[in-house]
Amino acid sequence: xxxxxxxxxxxxxxxxxxxxxxxxxxxxxxxxxxxxxxxxxxxxxxxxxxxxxxxxxxxxxxxxxxxxxxxxxxxxxxxxxxxxxxxxxxxxxxxxxxxxxxxxxxxxxxxxxxxxxxxxxxxxxxxxxxxxxxxxxxxxxxxxxxxxxxxxxxxxxxxxxxxxxxxxxxxxxxxxxxxxxxxxxxxxxxxxxxxxxxxxxxxxxxxxxxxxxxxxxxxxxxxxxxxxxxxxxxxxxxxxxxxxxxxxxxxxxxxxxxxxxxxxx
Amino acid sequence: xxxxxxxxxxxxxxxxxxxxxxxxxxxxxxxxxxxxxxxxxxxxxxxxxxxxxxxxxxxxxxxxxxxxxxxxxxxxxxxxxxxxxxxxxxxxxxxxxxxxxxxxxxxxxxxxxxxxxxxxxxxxxxxxxxxxxxxxxxxxxxxxxxxxxxxxxxxxxxxxxxxxxxxxxxxxxxxxxxxxxxxxxxxxxxxxxxxxx
Numbered sequence: 091x092x093x094x095x096x097x098x099x100x101x102x103x104x105x106x107x108x109x110x111x112x113x114x115x116x117x118x119x120x121x122x123x124x125x126x127x128x129x130x131x132x133x134x135x136x137x138x139x140x141x142x143x144x145x146x147x148x149x150x151x152x153x154x155x156x157x158x159x160x161x162x163x164x165x166x167x168x169x170x171x172x173x174x175x176x177x178x179x180x181x182x183x184x185x186x187x188x189x190x191x192x193x194x195x196x197x198x199x200x201x202x203x204x205x206x207x208x209x210x211x212x213x214x215x216x217x218x219x220x221x222x223x224x225x226x227x228x229x230x231x232x233x234x235x236x237x238x239x240x241x242x243x244x245x246x247x248x249x250x251x252x253x254x255x256x257x258x259x260x261x262x263x264x265x266x267x268x269x270x271x272x273x274x275x276x277x278x279x280x281x282x283x284x285x286x287x288x289x290x291x292x293x294x295x296x297x298x299x300x301x302x303x304x305x306x307x308x309x310x311x312x313x314x315x316x317x318x319x320x321x322x323x324x325x326x327x328x329x330x331x332x333x334x335x336x337x338x339x340x341x342x343x344x345x346x347x348x349x350x351x352x353x354x355x
Numbered sequence: 356x357x358x359x360x361x362x363x364x365x366x367x368x369x370x371x372x373x374x375x376x377x378x379x380x381x382x383x384x385x386x387x388x389x390x391x392x393x394x395x396x397x398x399x400x401x402x403x404x405x406x407x408x409x410x411x412x413x414x415x416x417x418x419x420x421x422x423x424x425x426x427x428x429x430x431x432x433x434x435x436x437x438x439x440x441x442x443x444x445x446x447x448x449x450x451x452x453x454x455x456x457x458x459x460x461x462x463x464x465x466x467x468x469x470x471x472x473x474x475x476x477x478x479x480x481x482x483x484x485x486x487x488x489x490x491x492x493x494x495x496x497x498x499x500x501x502x503x504x505x506x507x508x509x510x511x512x513x514x515x516x517x518x519x520x521x522x523x524x525x526x527x528x529x530x531x532x533x534x535x536x537x538x539x540x541x542x543x544x545x546x547x548x549x550x551x552x
Contacts, residue, residue, distance in 0.1 A: 132471030229452035245422035
């Protein structure tokens with residue numbers, strides 16, 4: 091076995107003894123420690139590994155031994171400056187607490203509370219380890235079940251889709267439909283449309299007249315507010331033409347091609 | 356009334372061309388419910404046997420029936436389609452196992468059981484696969500989400516119900532019932548302490 095004796099700069103204190111080299115049990119090359127740690131899904135997993143390595147039943151673990159081993163791993167990682175997830179440190183603290191409770195004389199207690207006080211401090215940890223191992227094994231079993239896309243493919247025979255049959259239309263029907271549309275639009279829709287536009291043109295006509303009253307003869311272009319958009323420009327233009335047609339304004343052009351609009355005298 | 360042979364052919368065509376799992380009810384409706392569930396199951400069984408000696412098989416899953424390629428031929432299909440099926444990490448499978456076996460379960464409970472913080476990517480991965488869903492909220496501060504597996508999960512695992520999952524390995528039955536005799540070290544330690552007193 092390729093045992094590594096790592097000389098450490100700072101001794102580690104375990105069981106009140108200074109430890110100047112990593113435990114013999116730690117036979118994994120230090121450069122592989124990082125990889126080694128990545129093998130585990132967390133402190134519970136690492137603990138399980140340590141227990142299983144000794145072929146121990148979880149129920150029969152020696153907390154002292156396991157704690158020492160666990161702490162040696164953690165220390166080794168820290169000596170090598172491998173960053174540890176906080177969960178690993180928390181577990182170390184928990185193990186040490188359990189160990190210290192075992193070492194302490196049992197507290198004086200009255201018989202009534204004996205059950206509570208008597209609880210083995212390891213019990214909670216053992217329970218967690220068992221629960222975790224159970225799930226770990228269950229997940230391995232789960233992984234053995236064939237999974238869609240990984241272990242098999244769903245079957246689907248492609249059937250060319252024929253487009254649904256389209257309804258037939260005769261020219262007669264088309265003509266009738268058009269007539270209906272025409273009649274409807276003449277009687278209702280169109281009027282609405284015209285009315286709306288007329289209003290708008292009328293409104294613009296008044297607006298232009300007001301403007302001419304205020305400013306007198308004006309350049310054609312100053313009557314437009316371009317920023318109001320195309321609809322405004324079109325309607326405004328129609329309004330000016332309408333005003334001209336009805337003789338309410340005079341539209342003229344000078345030699346320099348400038349167009350002017352003025353109120354009719 | 357159609358002959359059984361005719362019905363069988365129709366159902367076979369339905370199942371082979373379906374792009375999803377087909378439920379028993381959907382199949383019964385194809386025949387305007389003129390055939391019963393017993394007949395259907397009998398016919399499905401017959402179709403299933405017809406494909407026994409082929410590369411595909413008819414499976415019954417949670418949502419109904421569907422044909423699939425037999426898992427033993429997947430390596431060849433991977434070559435054909437040039438795919439390398441992704442395997443989920445141990446962390447993902449453990450998380451999935453906890454949700455499958457302990458559902459409904461909160462993230463906190465998953466973390467507690469595994470002893471490590473949960474990576475939200477793992478949960479997202481399972482959500483994206485449509486294998487888990489939120490089925491409620493626990494009445495605790497922060498109202499944590501309760502996670503459970505979906506029907507899609509059962510379908511994709513090729514099973515009908517959670518009961519078909521392999522049973523949880525029994526590690527500790529003796530432990531739970533015989534807490535007293537588990538503590539050799541503890542007891543000897545106590546004796547030692549008592550002697551010292």
